[in-house]
Amino acid sequence: MEFAALREEMVDSLEHDTKAVVRARPTARAMRDVPRHEFVDAGRRAYTDQSLEHRGTRVLAPSTVGRLVDALAPEEGDDVLVVGAGVGYTVAVLAEIVGAAHVHAVDIDRRVVYDARSNLADAGYGDVLVDCRDGARGLPEYTPFDRVLVEAAAVDPPAALLDQLVEGGRLVYPEGTTDQRLVAVEDGEVVSVHGPVMFAPLLVDGEQASAVERNRTVREDRERAAQEAESRRGWEHDWIDWDRA
Incomplete structure (x- = not known):
């Protein structure tokens, strides 16, 4: 009950306080249901709006997750690909909206993949598929996708990810290097901008934290x-x- 109350307070602040970053009702409902403490070992701090560290990567703050999901605008039954599984929290929020069997996630770091799988299973989202892949190449075996979310920055969206979208599908990613903005792309064109962000760059094989030094x-x-x-x-x-x- 304590964590449920903390989730309510967290989402209320994201919807109504000075931040007001969560505007879509499906996003808010999903964030009220997903037990974030199952994904980050931080106790009550799991429901504070701050980023955390995990295996050399950044665990996104709840406000950032809300912005990403709002920008992606997923609907029930959409097939979704997430590039950058992380601890699995963003993936779980999307699973609440579209259904766990419709969510696919990839990460270039095998340790992160194992952790995300475990977290998702423990939290009740075991039907989500999480695989170890180079995110820029997507997941062609499960195409096409209605929505693709990239949790890493790039100057341009990887061509393979655009090719794996249905016609009229949406890809959301942090565009840029030092000066970044969150953009939504449909049919190869930016259709909306969702403010400034700061993400680590999209990695290629050999750059992940678990890679053997070459x-x-x-x-x-x-x-x-x-x-x-x-x-x-x-x-x-x-x-x-x-x-x-």
Whole structure:
């Protein structure tokens, strides 16, 4: 009962306080039903509007989840793909709206995938499919999707994800690098903008936290550092040489 009351307070604040970030009724209903404490080991803090850390990745604050789901605008029965499973909370909110069997999630980090599967099963969303994949390639075996949500930033939406949408389907992602905005795309065009955001970039294989360090990456870092040092001119170059001496 304590957690249920905390969920009510959390969603009330997201709907009506100065934030007012959750506007769609399906989003609010789903967030009132999903037990966030099953996804983050934080006790009462699970229902405060703050982000948390998990295996080197950021667990989104409830207000951010609400904004993402509102922008995606899913409807009951929609087939949804989530790129970036995380701890599974956003996935569970979507499952409440469209049905667990209609939600598919991928993450490039295998440890995160295992955690998301476990969390979703414990919270009653075991029918959600979570797989370890390069998110930019999507999940072609289960296409087409009515909605695709990308929880990582990119300059442009990956072409494979656009190809996996039904005609008129919607893809939501953080657009940009340092200056990001949350956008919704339909038929290849931005149809709505949902304010500024700050997300980590979409990873490729080898960049995930669980990846084995590659010698090539170490060598590249060393070469780039040397090139940068050689490109310096004037007093800065002289000072660096003097300091090393």
